[in-house]
Amino acid sequence: MPETTMLRFVQILPQVSPQGDFLLQDLPGSGRRIDVLCRDLAACFEWGPKSWSKSNLEMVAVIGTEKILTFRNPQNQAPHSEVGWALVVRESLRGRPPSYVHVSDGTLGEVVRHLIQDEDAKLWVLDESGASLSDCQSCFHTTQNSFMLGDHRGFDSQSLAVISQFDIQRISLGKKSYLSSHALAAIISEFERKVR
Numbered sequence: 001m002p003e004t005t006m007l008r009f010v011q012i013l014p015q016v017s018p019q020g021d022f023l024l025q026d027l028p029g030s031g032r033r034i035d036v037l038c039r040d041l042a043a044c045f046e047w048g049p050k051s052w053s054k055s056n057l058e059m060v061a062v063i064g065t066e067k068i069l070t071f072r073n074p075q076n077q078a079p080h081s082e083v084g085w086a087l088v089v090r091e092s093l094r095g096r097p098p099s100y101v102h103v104s105d106g107t108l109g110e111v112v113r114h115l116i117q118d119e120d121a122k123l124w125v126l127d128e129s130g131a132s133l134s135d136c137q138s139c140f141h142t143t144q145n146s147f148m149l150g151d152h153r154g155f156d157s158q159s160l161a162v163i164s165q166f167d168i169q170r171i172s173l174g175k176k177s178y179l180s181s182h183a184l185a186a187i188i189s190e191f192e193r194k195v196r
């Protein structure tokens with residue numbers, strides 16, 4: 001497997017308001033679980049990768065039904081706390097993103113269509129009840145892998161409809177349910193182990 005494989009995580013947050021109107025002191029309540037994304041970002045760009053290049057990691061957040069935030073290689077601009085990431089997300093939703101965040105309008109269906117358009121790109125759903133990652137060798141032989149993550153409740157009915165429309169395969173890290181940030185970190189670590 002090439003070390004240049006792109007690992008992309010797609011966090012689905014159907015409850016979160018796209019206005020960026022949450023309080024930093026109450027991310028789960030006022031942000032309707034925006035804390036899930038903040039922890040994902042810290043896992044993706046701070047503590048998750050040990051040897052995987054951060055330039056080969058990407059985080060996409062589908063906010064509500066209409067806003068897409070894409071985070072790419074923040075380099076030395078990455079904040080160092082959950083609240084630091086929350087500020088970046090809030091400023092991005094308010095139309096003031098830093099250079100490493102791209103903000104666009106779009107739906108989950110459009111994101112999925114875009115992610116599977118390249119021949120060497122694969123998209124998976126991370127789901128406790130899916131097939132074991134170790135049985136899914138094809139993901140270690142492709143140059144772009146994207147993994148969809150549910151929020152604290154898993155996947156809502158609209159996301160499930162998209163998953164079934166595009167027939168996206170489910171991959172599991174085991175029956176135990178992890179925080180999505182830890183599921184994301186476990187995937188990075190599995191890929192690091194494979195190239196070692």
Ligand SMILES: C[S@@+](CC[C@H](N)C(=O)[O-])C[C@H]1O[C@@H](n2cnc3c(N)ncnc32)[C@H](O)[C@@H]1O
Nearest residue numbers: 126127128149150152154172173174177178180
């Ligand atoms: C906190 S879990 C979702 C809640 C969980 N379905 C429940 O109801 O207890 C958040 C997300 O992390 C991912 N995840 C957590 N544990 C996982 C596992 N063992 N295997 C694969 N994905 C997992 C899934 O995408 C899941 O939707």
